[in-house]
Amino acid sequence: MIDPGAPDFDHTPAARERPRFDYAPADDAPPAVSIVTPLFNPGPELEETAESVFRQSFQQWEWIIVDDGSTNPVSRARIEAQQARDPRVRVLRHPENRGLSAARNTAVSAARAAYVQQLDGDDLLEPTAVEKSLWCLESRPEFAFAKGYCVGFGAAHYLWRRGFHEGDAFLRENLVEPAAMIRRDVYLAIGGHDERIRDGLEDWDFWLRAANHGHWGVTIPEFLNWYRRRPGPHRGWSNLDDRRRRRAFRRDLRRKYPRLWRSGLPRPAGADATLRDEVPWTNRLRKTKPRLLVLVPWLTAGGADKFNLDLVTELAGRGWEVTVAATQDGDQSWLPAFASQTPDVFVLPHFLRPADYPRFLRYLTVSRGVDAVVLSHSLLAYLALPYLRAHCPGVAFVDYCHVVEEDGTEGGFPRLVVDCQGLLDLNIVSSSYLKQWLVGRGADASMIEVCHTNVDVGAWRPDPAAGAALRAEVGLEDGVALIVYAARLCPQKRPLVFAETMRRLRDAGVSFVALVAGDGPDRPALRAFVRRHGLEGRVRLLGPQPPHRVRRLLQAADVFFLPSRYEGISVGLFEAMASGVCVVGTDVGGQRELVTPDCGVLLPVTGDDRDAEAYARALHELLGDPERRRSLGACGRARVSEQFRREQMGDRLVTLLAEARRRCETAPRLALPDGLARALAAQAVAGVRSSPITGAIDPYHTSWRTLAYFAIRNLLLPYYRFALARGWLWPARMKDALKSALDDSRAARGGALGRLRFHPTVRFLASLPAVRAWRRRA
Numbered sequence: 191m192i193d194p195g196a197p198d199f200d201h202t203p204a205a206r207e208r209p210r211f212d213y214a215p216a217d218d219a220p221p222a223v224s225i226v227t228p229l230f231n232p233g234p235e236l237e238e239t240a241e242s243v244f245r246q247s248f249q250q251w252e253w254i255i256v257d258d259g260s261t262n263p264v265s266r267a268r269i270e271a272q273q274a275r276d277p278r279v280r281v282l283r284h285p286e287n288r289g290l291s292a293a294r295n296t297a298v299s300a301a302r303a304a305y306v307q308q309l310d311g312d313d314l315l316e317p318t319a320v321e322k323s324l325w326c327l328e329s330r331p332e333f334a335f336a337k338g339y340c341v342g343f344g345a346a347h348y349l350w351r352r353g354f355h356e357g358d359a360f361l362r363e364n365l366v367e368p369a370a371m372i373r374r375d376v377y378l379a380i381g382g383h384d385e386r387i388r389d390g391l392e393d394w395d396f397w398l399r400a401a402n403h404g405h406w407g408v409t410i411p412e413f414l415n416w417y418r419r420r421p422g423p424h425r426g427w428s429n430l431d432d433r434r435r436r437r438a439f440r441r442d443l444r445r446k447y448p449r450l451w452r453s454g455l456p457r458p459a460g461a462d463a464t465l466r467d468e469v470p471w472t473n474r475l476r477k478t479k480p481r482l483l484v485l486v487p488w489l490t491a492g493g494a495d496k497f498n499l500d501l502v503t504e505l506a507g508r509g510w511e512v513t514v515a516a517t518q519d520g521d522q523s524w525l526p527a528f529a530s531q532t533p534d535v536f537v538l539p540h541f542l543r544p545a546d547y548p549r550f551l552r553y554l555t556v557s558r559g560v561d562a563v564v565l566s567h568s569l570l571a572y573l574a575l576p577y578l579r580a581h582c583p584g585v586a587f588v589d590y591c592h593v594v595e596e597d598g599t600e601g602g603f604p605r606l607v608v609d610c611q612g613l614l615d616l617n618i619v620s621s622s623y624l625k626q627w628l629v630g631r632g633a634d635a636s637m638i639e640v641c642h643t644n645v646d647v648g649a650w651r652p653d654p655a656a657g658a659a660l661r662a663e664v665g666l667e668d669g670v671a672l673i674v675y676a677a678r679l680c681p682q683k684r685p686l687v688f689a690e691t692m693r694r695l696r697d698a699g700v701s702f703v704a705l706v707a708g709d710g711p712d713r714p715a716l717r718a719f720v721r722r723h724g725l726e727g728r729v730r731l732l733g734p735q736p737p738h739r740v741r742r743l744l745q746a747a748d749v750f751f752l753p754s755r756y757e758g759i760s761v762g763l764f765e766a767m768a769s770g771v772c773v774v775g776t777d778v779g780g781q782r783e784l785v786t787p788d789c790g791v792l793l794p795v796t797g798d799d800r801d802a803e804a805y806a807r808a809l810h811e812l813l814g815d816p817e818r819r820r821s822l823g824a825c826g827r828a829r830v831s832e833q834f835r836r837e838q839m840g841d842r843l844v845t846l847l848a849e850a851r852r853r854c855e856t857a858p859r860l861a862l863p864d865g866l867a868r869a870l871a872a873q874a875v876a877g878v879r880s881s882p883i884t885g886a887i888d889p890y891h892t893s894w895r896t897l898a899y900f901a902i903r904n905l906l907l908p909y910y911r912f913a914l915a916r917g918w919l920w921p922a923r924m925k926d927a928l929k930s931a932l933d934d935s936r937a938a939r940g941g942a943l944g945r946l947r948f949h950p951t952v953r954f955l956a957s958l959p960a961v962r963a964w965r966r967r968a
Contacts, residue, residue, distance in 0.1 A: 191316055191535075192341050192349070192413050193526035195736070199347045202416055203245065203314045204238035211511050211534050213247050213317065216474040216559075221252040221278070223320055223371070224301035227309050228293030230258045231265040235312040235418065240272050242314040242416075247534060248321035250473050251307075253279045254297040259287035291383035291392045294368075298377050306377060308368045314416035315369070317533040321473075322410055323371035325550060326541040328470060332460030334405035336541075337370035338414025346419040354397075354407035357455045362440075364394035369415040376405050390427030391439055395446075402447045406456040410541050412525070465545045465872045473557040481511045482847070483555055483563045485571035488520035489528050489537065491734065492678060493761035494592045497620075497643040498566050499524065501590075502531045504840030513558055515551060517570040534558070548574045548871040555582045562847050565589040565614075572606045573874030575613045579859065580867035586615045586854040588847065590641070593620070593758035593779060594627050608633045613859055616850040618843075620758040621780020639846050642783070644839035645764035647831050650741060652770035652823075657746035664705070664730070666746075671702040671813045674747040674771075676740050676762055677754075679710035686712070687753045687798050687805070689719045692729050694806035700813055703728060704751075707735040707743055744769035748819055749812055752776070753805055755795060759784050764834060767826030772819045774808055784834065789826035 192198065201207065225243060229236070243253055255273070260266050273281045282296055298306050305327060307320055319338060326336040340350040352365040359365060380403050383392050400406070429439045444451050482505055486498050502512045513534040516522065528535045536554070538547050547570055555563065555578065563578070563585060565571040572589075579587060589610075595602030604624060607617055608631050617638040619625050629635045666672060673692075677683040685706075692704050706716070706729065713731070720729045735743070744750065750766035750773045757779045764784065766773050773790035775781060785792050791808050795801060812819055862870070 191526050191529035191533075193530075194349055194413070195523075195526075197341075197347070197349060199341070199343045202238065202242075202343060203316050204241040208245075208317075209506070209530065209532055210245075211247065211317070211532060212476055212478055213245055213249055214476040215249040216476045217472075219250050219472060219474070221303045222250040222471045222473075223248065223252075223305045223307055223324055224297070224303040224374070225251055225253045225307045225309055225320070226256070226294055226297035226301065227253065227311050228256045228258055228290050228297070229260065229265075229269060229311045230287055230293075231260045231262040232268055232311045233265070234268075236268050236272070239309065239311055239314060240275070242316075243309070244276070245317050245533075246315065246320045247318045248324060248471075248473055249475060250471055251278065251320065252302060254300060255279065255281045255311075256293040256297045257281055257283045258289070258293040259284045289385065289388040289392075291385045291387055295382040295385065298374060298382060301374055304374050305371055306374050307371045309415075310368060312418045313367075313369055314418075316412075316414045316416075318536065319414035320371070322412070322414065322536070322541045324471075325546070326408060326410055327371060327373065329542045329546040330408055330458075330460060332458035333408040334376040334400055335370045335372040335407035336410060337366055337407060338410040338412045340367060340369070341413050341416045342419050343416050344419040345421040349413065350417075351411075353409035355409040357406075357457065360394070360397060360401070360455060361444075361451060364391060364397070366393070366397070367415075367417050368393045369417070370407065376400065376403075379403070380405070387429075389435070390429040390431075391436070394439075395443060398443055398447050398450060401450055401455045404456050406458055412537070412540055465868065465875055466549060467868055469549055469553045469556070471553070473553075475558055477559040479509055479511050480562075481513070481558050481560050483513045483515065483551075483558065483560045484566060485551070485563065485568045486514065486516050486566050487518040487568045488516050489514075489522045489524040489535075490520050491523060493643075493758075494567055495524060496761050497590075497592070499527055499531070500643070500646070500836055500839065501564070501566075501843065502528060504836060504843065506531050508840060508844055511558070513554055513560070515554060517547060517568045544875045548577050548874060552578060552581045555585060560585055562586040562588060562850055564847075567592065567603050569606075570874055572603075572610050574871055575610055576862045577867045577871035577874070579613055580862050580864055583858070583861060584854065586847070586850040587613065587859075588616045588618060588850045589614055590618045591620065591624060592643075593756065594624060595756060604628055605631070611637055615853045615859060616846060618846055621783055623780035623783065624758060639849075641839060641842045641846060642834055643759065643761060643764065644834045644836045645761075645768045645830055646836040647768045647827075650744070650765045650768035652827065653745045656742055660742045660746035664703070666703055669701065671700070671748045672746055673702055673704040673749050673751050673809070674707065674743050674766075675704060675751050676707040676735070676743065677752055677760075679706075679708050679712040679716055681712065682755050682757075683708075683710075684753045684755055684798070684801075685710075685716045686719060687802050688751065689716055689723075689725070689729065690798070690802040691751070691753065691805040691809065692725060693723050694802060695809060695813075696725065696728050698806065698810055700810055702813060703730065705743055705747075706731045707733075707740055709734040740765070741769070744771050747771045748816075749774055749809060751805070751809065753801060754778065757781055763790070764830060767823075768830045770823040770827040772812060772822040773826065774805065774812070784830075785826075786829065789822050789829050791822075 255269060257269050260269065269281055273279050282300060284293065294308065305324055307323065309315060323336045327333060337353060339353065342348040342350060354366065356365060380399050383396050387395055429435050484498060484502065489495065502514060506512050512532045514528050514532065516537045519539040522537050525535065525537060538550065542550055551574065575587065589607060591604055591607050594604050604627060607628055611617060611633055618641050619638060620643050622640050625638045625640055628638060661672065675688050679685045695702060717731055720726060744766050750762065750771045752760055752762050752775045754760060754776050757776065759780045760775065763773050763775055763781065767789060773785060775785065775792055777792035777794045781792055793801065793804050793808065
């Protein structure tokens with residue numbers, strides 16, 4: 191899949207360098223999709239098109255090629271070669287050239303499947319394009335066709351994000367090329383393509399004719415097809431190339447479909463469907479290697495997400511075929527990175543309604559013949575576990591947990607680990623600290639294994655030359671210390687504690703520059719603090735940085751500083767130590783398992799102001815002692831190189847997955863009756879729908895106080911942001927106190943924070959209608 195941030199237009203779906211998955215059918219199931227391709231004297235590009243068809247993740251297809259009167263013997267031989275390649279390929283022939291519209295209509299009339307995927311003879315499909323489009327239309331019956339974003343390649347390079355989601359914009363211009371999936375019954379009902387149109391834009395007429403009959407399409411927000419551009423004008427497409435012909439064509443469309451210009455295009459709005467249990471296709475794939483399904487919340491920048499990517503990379507390198515499914519909406523900016531390791535990557539919100547998440551995960555497990563499923567901080571995965579367990583016997587289910595969330599949620603996901611342990615074959619955690627935490631809350635210690643996240647010491651390594659170049663690039667003079675703070679700018683990472691520490695260092699006369707690499711909700715507050723205290727010359731906010739740039743920052747750094755409120759073991763600490771940099775952080779979670787006194791400094795969390803003072807003292811001492819910094823950095827590099835290499839994590843995971851499979855075979859876990867499993871899956875869907883509101887603080891929705899917190903937060907959010915933008919620190923402290931006061935466990939223990947919930951202001955806010963309604967629902 192192309193990376194929009196660094197597009198490589200030569201790395202097509204047919205490229206040999208693409209990661210491979212053994213996409214081949216395991217049986218002779220009837221086709222669920224008919225791929226239709228009109229051809230007239232095709233060139234060698236047909237081989238690439240065919241390669242993209244045979245590499246599809248969905249293998250229950252038939253490929254109908256219509257030879258529209260080809261006259262070139264070489265071209266005809268190319269077509270015959272595809273027919274001989276696989277019995278699922280059918281070739282129909284026109285005795286003479288009748289045009290694209292007629293060829294497509296012939297193919298669709300002969301199609302055996304209920305869905306038709308249009309594909310021209312020189313264009314390409316991403317490996318998961320057919321599967322995602324098919325499931326999109328299955329999940330959204332109100333739409334008649336589906337299509338993703340488009341990559342232009344060949345003579346012109348571009349990324350095209352326009353599509354059916356723009357609706358009435360189609361009255362001005364045609365926004366998509368033909369490579370869409372269409373319901374066959376809709377195609378036939380509206381009469382197919384107009385065979386009188388042979389000079390181009392017949393697809394524009396088709397989309398508007400469908401709209402005139404009340405049908406419209408949906409856009410999948412991923413780059414799923416590649417449209418080949420050729421040099422010069424389009425051969426024989428005067429409706430497209432000639433401006434006057436194009437305007438005349440548009441006038442003809444307006445005369446043919448006047449209702450669309452009066453009332454606009456259809457806006458299908460299907461009701462949010464209830465959970466359905468049937469799986470309409472099996473798509474059983476041939477299996478020659480062990481297979482793993484990894485369930486994650488999203489594919490975005492973060493420490494846990496970096497581990498998920500490393501997990502996929504390590505297992506793929508050890509002969510596993512890995513499928514990845516992301517279950518929550520988000521920016522998904524790391525989708526291309528995951529797709530660079532395995533083509534089998536699915537972001538469920540991009541093409542499914544939440545009601546279809548459980549059955550799609552069940553379908554994936556059965557289709558791929560999965561040996562093991564790893565849950566990694568996905569709320570839906572935990573809640574759907576009884577359903578998956580009931581329908582996928584013989585599959586080992588394992589979770590990997592990173593961190594205890596010290597924010598009033600009784601631990602966050604680790605709490606779910608305790609509750610769901612009876613449905614899992616093995617628990618894997620990132621630190622011994624987390625294992626002890628789970629055991630202290632009733633978890634079975636014999637079910638829990640530790641596997642540290644570790645780091646790629648080959649990629650993250652000292653490089654004095656690169657470090658010197660970076661220092662010169664940012665204009666650092668000799669003798670000026672460089673502090674790097676690389677993290678998501680959010681309350682967990684305490685960016686304002688970082689900023690206050692920098693202010694105290696500046697006031698102490700220390701010569702330094704601090705570079706901040708990252709983004710997040712607290713970035714405006716950090717920027718305002720820097721301006722308010724005149725730190726612009728000392729603290730530079732770089733924004734989000736790609737991994738290769740963070741590596742260069744660490745290679746130039748004197749100290750890596752991260753004053754987190756809570757952590758499992760920070761990925762940033764692993765990367766900094768591997769880069770030979772002295773680290774200063776917080777003594778929380780399992781960080782002491784990585785950072786020993788001879789390779790860094792860890793300080794306890796005592797309170798923001800006291801912590802900033804302690805950090806400033808520690809950094810002042812380190813910046814004044816270059817020899818100690820070098821010693822700490824060298825010891826840190828040696829420690830991770832010996833004990834925390836990424837390949838050691840990969841070896842450990844393979845061993846633990848084998849153990850999980852053994853336990854699944856010898857001591858299978860409880861499988862619930864189908865009816866109960868389905869009811870719990872419906873609850874899982876309800877949990878996903880509400881998780882954007884409540885998931886951040888209480889993913890298992892146990893407390894009305896949690897809901898009250900969010901009602902109060904939403905009410906006061908504009909004032910809170912205004913205060914943070916002015917650099918005021920007290921609103922953040924008040925927010926934390928309010929959150930703690932509304933938490934069940936802390937309130938039950940009493941004390942000053944517990945009594946805060948009886949304060950008249952809090953009682954007034956808790957009496958608001960929205961809060962009362964949420965409390966009744968809870």
